[in-house]
Amino acid sequence: EDKVVQSPLSLVVHEGDTVTLNCSYEVTNFRSLLWYKQEKKAPTFLFMLTSSGIEKKSGRLSSILDKKELFSILNITATQTGDSAVYLCAVGFNTNAGKSTFGDGTTLTVKP
Protein backbone atom coordinates (compact mmCIF):
# COMPACT_ATOMS: atom_id res chain seq x y z
CA GLU A 1 0.00 0.00 0.00
CA ASP A 2 1.29 3.44 -0.93
CA LYS A 3 2.14 5.53 2.10
CA VAL A 4 3.16 9.13 2.73
CA VAL A 5 4.15 10.07 6.29
CA GLN A 6 4.75 13.57 7.53
CA SER A 7 6.40 14.69 10.73
CA PRO A 8 5.94 16.36 13.03
CA LEU A 9 2.13 16.42 13.00
CA SER A 10 2.17 19.83 14.62
CA LEU A 11 4.72 22.46 15.46
CA VAL A 12 4.60 25.74 17.36
CA VAL A 13 7.38 28.28 16.85
CA HIS A 14 7.96 31.98 17.27
CA GLU A 15 8.44 34.52 14.55
CA GLY A 16 11.95 34.46 13.19
CA ASP A 17 12.53 30.78 13.89
CA THR A 18 13.54 28.33 11.18
CA VAL A 19 11.51 25.16 10.77
CA THR A 20 12.05 21.90 8.93
CA LEU A 21 9.11 19.74 7.93
CA ASN A 22 9.64 16.13 6.96
CA CYS A 23 7.96 13.85 4.47
CA SER A 24 8.81 10.21 3.87
CA TYR A 25 7.16 7.93 1.36
CA GLU A 26 6.82 4.34 0.31
CA VAL A 27 5.13 4.15 -3.06
CA THR A 28 5.31 2.34 -6.36
CA ASN A 29 5.51 4.20 -9.66
CA PHE A 30 6.84 7.40 -8.12
CA ARG A 31 6.54 10.40 -10.43
CA SER A 32 6.88 13.50 -8.29
CA LEU A 33 6.75 14.81 -4.75
CA LEU A 34 4.58 17.82 -4.09
CA TRP A 35 4.33 20.32 -1.25
CA TYR A 36 1.21 22.37 -0.59
CA LYS A 37 0.17 25.01 1.91
CA GLN A 38 -3.40 24.90 3.19
CA GLU A 39 -4.72 27.85 5.14
CA LYS A 40 -8.49 27.82 4.75
CA LYS A 41 -9.90 25.48 2.15
CA ALA A 42 -7.98 24.71 -0.99
CA PRO A 43 -4.30 23.70 -0.84
CA THR A 44 -2.03 26.04 -2.74
CA PHE A 45 0.91 24.63 -4.63
CA LEU A 46 4.43 25.28 -3.30
CA PHE A 47 6.93 22.92 -4.89
CA MET A 48 7.24 20.00 -7.23
CA LEU A 49 10.29 17.76 -6.90
CA THR A 50 11.26 15.01 -9.28
CA SER A 51 15.06 14.78 -9.01
CA SER A 52 17.22 14.04 -5.99
CA GLY A 53 19.48 16.66 -4.51
CA ILE A 54 18.19 19.67 -6.42
CA GLU A 55 16.93 22.32 -4.04
CA LYS A 56 13.89 24.32 -5.02
CA LYS A 57 13.55 27.78 -3.47
CA SER A 58 10.84 30.37 -3.26
CA GLY A 59 11.60 33.25 -0.97
CA ARG A 60 12.01 31.93 2.55
CA LEU A 61 10.82 28.45 1.58
CA SER A 62 12.98 25.72 0.15
CA SER A 63 12.64 22.01 -0.42
CA ILE A 64 14.77 19.08 -1.46
CA LEU A 65 14.14 15.45 -2.37
CA ASP A 66 16.19 12.33 -1.61
CA LYS A 67 14.95 9.52 -3.86
CA LYS A 68 17.39 7.02 -2.41
CA GLU A 69 16.23 7.49 1.17
CA LEU A 70 12.66 8.26 0.05
CA PHE A 71 12.10 11.54 1.84
CA SER A 72 11.80 15.23 1.35
CA ILE A 73 12.12 18.24 3.62
CA LEU A 74 10.50 21.65 3.49
CA ASN A 75 12.43 24.45 5.17
CA ILE A 76 10.99 27.79 6.18
CA THR A 77 13.44 30.42 7.41
CA ALA A 78 12.64 33.60 9.37
CA THR A 79 9.07 32.40 9.94
CA GLN A 80 6.21 34.88 10.04
CA THR A 81 2.71 34.59 11.47
CA GLY A 82 1.43 34.35 7.90
CA ASP A 83 3.26 31.05 7.55
CA SER A 84 0.80 29.47 9.99
CA ALA A 85 -0.97 26.77 8.01
CA VAL A 86 -1.16 23.06 7.36
CA TYR A 87 1.66 21.92 5.08
CA LEU A 88 0.80 18.91 2.97
CA CYS A 89 3.15 16.54 1.22
CA ALA A 90 1.90 14.40 -1.65
CA VAL A 91 3.29 11.89 -4.12
CA GLY A 92 2.21 11.73 -7.75
CA PHE A 93 2.28 8.54 -9.80
CA ASN A 94 3.42 7.53 -13.25
CA THR A 95 0.35 5.37 -13.73
CA ASN A 96 -2.09 8.27 -13.45
CA ALA A 97 -0.79 11.72 -14.11
CA GLY A 98 -2.32 14.06 -11.57
CA LYS A 99 -3.45 11.41 -9.10
CA SER A 100 -1.73 11.88 -5.76
CA THR A 101 -1.53 10.33 -2.32
CA PHE A 102 -1.34 12.84 0.51
CA GLY A 103 0.25 12.72 3.93
CA ASP A 104 -1.65 13.80 7.02
CA GLY A 105 -0.01 17.22 7.02
CA THR A 106 2.00 19.24 9.51
CA THR A 107 0.15 22.01 11.30
CA LEU A 108 2.52 24.93 11.79
CA THR A 109 1.65 27.70 14.20
CA VAL A 110 3.89 30.75 14.26
CA LYS A 111 3.44 32.96 17.30
CA PRO A 112 4.32 36.66 17.32
Added chain:
Amino acid sequence: SAVISQKPSRDICQRGTSLTIQCQVDSQVTMMFWYRQQPGQSLTLIATANQGSEATYESGFVIDKFPISRPNLTFSTLTVSNMSPEDSSIYLCSVPGQGGNTIYFGEGSWLTVV
Protein backbone atom coordinates in the same frame (compact mmCIF):
# COMPACT_ATOMS: atom_id res chain seq x y z
CA SER B 1 -1.77 27.03 -13.75
CA ALA B 2 -5.45 26.52 -14.59
CA VAL B 3 -8.18 28.55 -12.94
CA ILE B 4 -10.65 26.18 -11.27
CA SER B 5 -14.01 27.38 -9.99
CA GLN B 6 -16.27 25.38 -7.71
CA LYS B 7 -19.86 25.88 -6.66
CA PRO B 8 -21.22 25.94 -4.03
CA SER B 9 -18.48 27.31 -1.83
CA ARG B 10 -20.28 26.23 1.28
CA ASP B 11 -23.59 24.61 2.15
CA ILE B 12 -25.49 23.15 5.05
CA CYS B 13 -27.45 20.08 4.03
CA GLN B 14 -30.13 17.99 5.63
CA ARG B 15 -29.45 14.35 6.34
CA GLY B 16 -30.77 12.11 3.57
CA THR B 17 -30.61 14.72 0.83
CA SER B 18 -28.21 14.93 -2.10
CA LEU B 19 -26.08 17.83 -3.29
CA THR B 20 -24.29 18.37 -6.57
CA ILE B 21 -20.98 20.24 -6.67
CA GLN B 22 -19.89 21.85 -9.90
CA CYS B 23 -16.34 22.35 -11.11
CA GLN B 24 -15.41 24.58 -14.05
CA VAL B 25 -11.89 24.86 -15.48
CA ASP B 26 -10.71 27.66 -17.73
CA SER B 27 -8.90 25.29 -20.08
CA GLN B 28 -9.51 21.86 -21.54
CA VAL B 29 -8.16 18.96 -19.48
CA THR B 30 -8.37 15.25 -20.11
CA MET B 31 -8.73 14.24 -16.47
CA MET B 32 -10.27 15.92 -13.47
CA PHE B 33 -10.04 14.62 -9.92
CA TRP B 34 -12.35 14.81 -6.95
CA TYR B 35 -10.88 14.75 -3.45
CA ARG B 36 -12.47 14.74 -0.03
CA GLN B 37 -11.00 16.18 3.14
CA GLN B 38 -12.84 15.25 6.31
CA PRO B 39 -12.39 17.51 9.35
CA GLY B 40 -8.87 17.33 10.72
CA GLN B 41 -7.75 14.84 8.09
CA SER B 42 -5.78 14.89 4.90
CA LEU B 43 -7.00 14.68 1.34
CA THR B 44 -8.36 11.42 -0.04
CA LEU B 45 -8.98 10.84 -3.73
CA ILE B 46 -12.59 9.89 -4.46
CA ALA B 47 -12.41 9.37 -8.20
CA THR B 48 -10.93 10.41 -11.51
CA ALA B 49 -13.45 11.99 -13.89
CA ASN B 50 -12.66 11.02 -17.48
CA GLN B 51 -14.27 12.79 -20.40
CA GLY B 52 -16.17 10.36 -22.58
CA SER B 53 -16.04 7.43 -20.19
CA GLU B 54 -17.15 6.44 -16.71
CA ALA B 55 -15.36 7.83 -13.71
CA THR B 56 -12.75 5.66 -12.01
CA TYR B 57 -13.42 5.30 -8.29
CA GLU B 58 -10.87 4.66 -5.56
CA SER B 59 -11.25 1.92 -3.01
CA GLY B 60 -13.98 2.76 -0.53
CA PHE B 61 -15.92 5.03 -2.87
CA VAL B 62 -18.82 3.91 -5.08
CA ILE B 63 -20.76 5.43 -7.94
CA ASP B 64 -24.12 5.15 -6.18
CA LYS B 65 -22.89 7.36 -3.37
CA PHE B 66 -20.74 9.75 -5.43
CA PRO B 67 -22.03 9.89 -9.01
CA ILE B 68 -19.82 11.98 -11.28
CA SER B 69 -20.53 13.60 -14.60
CA ARG B 70 -17.99 14.86 -17.14
CA PRO B 71 -19.92 16.23 -20.10
CA ASN B 72 -16.96 18.06 -21.66
CA LEU B 73 -13.27 18.84 -21.19
CA THR B 74 -13.83 21.86 -18.94
CA PHE B 75 -16.60 20.80 -16.58
CA SER B 76 -17.45 18.11 -14.04
CA THR B 77 -19.94 17.53 -11.27
CA LEU B 78 -19.80 15.41 -8.14
CA THR B 79 -23.00 14.49 -6.35
CA VAL B 80 -22.95 13.44 -2.72
CA SER B 81 -26.03 11.25 -2.35
CA ASN B 82 -28.16 10.41 0.66
CA MET B 83 -25.93 12.46 2.91
CA SER B 84 -25.13 11.65 6.49
CA PRO B 85 -23.10 13.67 9.03
CA GLU B 86 -20.05 11.57 8.09
CA ASP B 87 -20.13 13.22 4.67
CA SER B 88 -19.39 16.61 6.22
CA SER B 89 -16.16 17.51 4.46
CA ILE B 90 -14.42 19.80 2.08
CA TYR B 91 -14.80 18.47 -1.46
CA LEU B 92 -12.08 19.58 -3.84
CA CYS B 93 -11.90 19.47 -7.60
CA SER B 94 -8.43 19.31 -9.11
CA VAL B 95 -6.68 19.07 -12.46
CA PRO B 96 -3.17 18.04 -13.47
CA GLY B 97 -0.60 20.70 -14.12
CA GLN B 98 1.39 20.86 -17.32
CA GLY B 99 3.30 17.63 -17.81
CA GLY B 100 1.15 15.87 -15.24
CA ASN B 101 3.67 16.28 -12.43
CA THR B 102 1.50 18.48 -10.24
CA ILE B 103 -2.14 18.99 -9.43
CA TYR B 104 -4.00 22.25 -8.86
CA PHE B 105 -7.10 22.62 -6.75
CA GLY B 106 -10.32 24.54 -6.93
CA GLU B 107 -11.40 26.63 -3.97
CA GLY B 108 -13.26 23.71 -2.46
CA SER B 109 -16.85 23.14 -1.37
CA TRP B 110 -17.41 22.93 2.38
CA LEU B 111 -20.43 20.74 3.14
CA THR B 112 -21.94 20.37 6.59
CA VAL B 113 -24.61 17.70 7.00
CA VAL B 114 -27.01 18.18 9.89
